[in-house]
Each structure stands twice: as structure tokens, then as C-alpha cells.
Amino acid sequence: MKVGIPKEIKDNENRVAITPAGVHALVQAGHQVFVETMAGAGSGFEDEVYQQSGATIVSAEDAWNQSDLVLKVKEPLPAEYGFFRSDLTLFTYLHLAPEPELTKALLDSGITAIAYETVQLPDRSLPLLTPMSEVAGRMSIQIGAHYLEKAHGGRGELLGGVPGVPPARVVIVGGGIVGTNAARIAMGMGADVTILDSNANRLRYLDDVFGSRLRTVMSNAYNLLQHIEGCDLLVGSVLIPGARAPKIVTAEMVQGMNPGGVIVDVAIDQGGSIETIDRITTHSNPTYEKFGVIHYSVANMPGAVPRTSTLALTNVTIPYALQLANQGTGAAIANNQALAKGVNVIQGKVTYEAVATGLNLPYTPLAEVI
Ligand SMILES: NC(=O)C1=CN([C@@H]2O[C@H](COP(=O)(O)OP(=O)(O)OC[C@H]3O[C@@H](n4cnc5c(N)ncnc54)[C@H](O)[C@@H]3O)[C@@H](O)[C@H]2O)C=CC1
Numbered sequence: 001m002k003v004g005i006p007k008e009i010k011d012n013e014n015r016v017a018i019t020p021a022g023v024h025a026l027v028q029a030g031h032q033v034f035v036e037t038m039a040g041a042g043s044g045f046e047d048e049v050y051q052q053s054g055a056t057i058v059s060a061e062d063a064w065n066q067s068d069l070v071l072k073v074k075e076p077l078p079a080e081y082g083f084f085r086s087d088l089t090l091f092t093y094l095h096l097a098p099e100p101e102l103t104k105a106l107l108d109s110g111i112t113a114i115a116y117e118t119v120q121l122p123d124r125s126l127p128l129l130t131p132m133s134e135v136a137g138r139m140s141i142q143i144g145a146h147y148l149e150k151a152h153g154g155r156g157e158l159l160g161g162v163p164g165v166p167p168a169r170v171v172i173v174g175g176g177i178v179g180t181n182a183a184r185i186a187m188g189m190g191a192d193v194t195i196l197d198s199n200a201n202r203l204r205y206l207d208d209v210f211g212s213r214l215r216t217v218m219s220n221a222y223n224l225l226q227h228i229e230g231c232d233l234l235v236g237s238v239l240i241p242g243a244r245a246p247k248i249v250t251a252e253m254v255q256g257m258n259p260g261g262v263i264v265d266v267a268i269d270q271g272g273s274i275e276t277i278d279r280i281t282t283h284s285n286p287t288y289e290k291f292g293v294i295h296y297s298v299a300n301m302p303g304a305v306p307r308t309s310t311l312a313l314t315n316v317t318i319p320y321a322l323q324l325a326n327q328g329t330g331a332a333i334a335n336n337q338a339l340a341k342g343v344n345v346i347q348g349k350v351t352y353e354a355v356a357t358g359l360n361l362p363y364t365p366l367a368e369v370i
């Protein structure tokens, strides 16, 4: 099979969908790999290293047009929609529920679009989302600490406090992979940390892992209001796989935060979980202020640490890419239930129910299409 890897074009997105090791594995298996020139430079992989592993370095057009399977990191942007074709399989993050225009372009083209974020194992875990959630969760506290500094517009508060001065209060809404990693770093920095989740078993797990240093609280409107009141850093990290994020933090709750506080809504890629987050921001212009609180809503946070993120992402994506290339898309989907869950759009139909519901489009079960 011919496998294409275009350079990412989103603002400050320096990750790349394959490493030289991934090229090597695909070439060893008999495939041709077309990497766009400079695609890996931001992650520290120059064209020559890909060539030495067996790739051909090509233009963006050729990375798309010569390939049967395109591997990307982020969702295609409008400049890339013209490359979609019915005999192409696209394997990347898509986050379609809040993206009607991209979904329409995928549907109109007849392309097969497999979303990393909805590939799901029988234990319900999301193996291709997990590593980037680990990165974004850890980053969320680093970013929050940065914006809490006075010079960056914040309250002028050190997360951990010092002897004789209490630490900052961090509230994390959603205790999955992002939330757990955020809690780990926030506690490591000495903050006072509360985590809310709607899943009692998840709270039980967090309590087991972190003990009494972490406050675990059932997520409901009453508890959210109480705990967000007077907090300094709020991290949004809820997820219902594939669906638009529920807006569970209201404007009233945000107004209860300390002035100069910071919100990092990691769940922005699924539309955001905080009512006052009304836009996706970029690494070039990451924040805006509302009700005296700094709002950060960058949808590709791991793009800021591309070396770590590319390695972590491709560790988990390349085994699936190899299955797609070795077996062909149809057989790979038929043989691997987890991969089948990733199919969001195929032959002009939406085959992921939460995406169809979120966009008010007809849903077609995958089994009716393949
Ligand atoms: N902005 C960015 O650059 C990045 C964003 N993300 C996003 O972060 C979000 C979270 O991802 P993960 O932690 O991997 O998901 P996860 O599935 O591991 O965790 C989500 C948690 O939210 C909880 N939850 C669902 N509804 C809730 C509610 N109403 N109240 C409280 N908790 C609720 C679930 O019980 C679960 O524990 C996703 O939207 C993901 O795509 C991930 C990586 C990078």
C-alpha cells in the first residue's frame, strides 16, 4: 500500500504522524511511504532520516494524491479538503462533533475517515487518545501556573504557596486521563487539588491511587458551584467519547472564581465544557479574559511539545496503521473491533452515533456499510 504523511498545517502544530521507526516498519512490511518535505522537522526528524529509513520525500500534493492511506495528527483544515477522495483512507484526530463543515467535506467526498480519538478497546479505554491526554493533562497545570503569574495577567500566585502562605486552589472537572495527569502534576507542585467526576468508580480509583492528598467529589451542578467558588485554576477535562462536551461549568460558576484566576479547558477539542469558553484559541494567541478570569482553550496543546508528543502518539498509532496497510482498510476494520469504532465517516455516511447526534445528521451503523 502507498502511505502518505503530509506536514501538519495547523497553527504551531509541530507533531508529525510518523517517526523514522514507523517508516522502517511500514517499508519492511512491503509498503511505500511518502513523507512531505519538512513534515518531521518540528519534531526533530529531518528529511534525510526518513529517507534513510526508506521513505520518499514529496510535496504536500503528492503525499495526499499518491497515497491509499494518509496518516495525520490533527483534523484536516479547509485548505486540505480538496485532497479528499472516495478511494482514500484518512487516519487522524478528527473531533467531528463540533465540526459540521469538516464533516460535510468528508461526507461529500466519500472518503473513509478513521478518528484516533474514538478507537476504543473492549475495556472502553481510548488507546489513541490516551498519550495525548497524558501530555495535555500534565501541560494544563504548567500552563495554569504560567498564567497565574502577575506578569502574564494572572492573580500573582504561586501554585504551591510557601511555608506560612497557603497554596493555590486547583479544581479539575473530569477525572479521566487528562484529569489524573493534571492532578498528579498539581499535587507535585504543592497545590490544593480537588477533582470532580460523574463516575463514582473513577473517584474510587483516584482515591486509591492518590490517597487523602487529593479531594475527590461527585460531579453535579451543586458540587461544581461550591468547589469552583474561590478557586484559582480550573481545568476542564470531561469527555463523552465522540460527543460534543457537556457545558457543565456555567458562567455563574466562573464568576465565583478568584479574580485573576485561570481556566484551561482541555476538552475544547470536543467543543469545550465551560460556558464562558466561546472560541478555540491558538498557540500564537492562546488566551482571552472574561469576568476577570484568563481563559485558555487551545485544541492542540501537545503540539507545543512535539518531540515528546510525536513519539508518544506514534508509539500507539503505528501498530494500527500497519494493520490498515497490511490488510487493507475493509479487512482491518472487519478484523479489529477497536479500529472499527474509529470509523466516523465512510462512503458518505456517518457511522459514529455520537457524531451523528451532535451534528443532527443521520446515523448509519458501520455493519450496514461494510
Ligand atoms: N486540547 C487538547 O490539546 C487536548 C484535548 N484532549 C481532550 O481532553 C478531553 C478529556 O480526555 P480524557 O481525559 O482522555 O478522557 P477520559 O475519557 O479519560 O476522561 C473523561 C472523564 O470525564 C468524565 N465525565 C464525563 N461526563 C462528566 C460530567 N458530566 N462531569 C464530570 N465528569 C464527567 C468521565 O467519567 C471520565 O472520567 C477530551 O475531549 C480529549 O479529546 C486530549 C488531549 C489534548
Ligand SMILES: CC(=O)C(=O)O
Pocket: 074, 093, 095, 117, 129, 132, 133, 269, 299, 300, 301, 302, 303
Ligand atoms: C487529542 C488531540 O486532538 C490532540 O492531541 O491534538
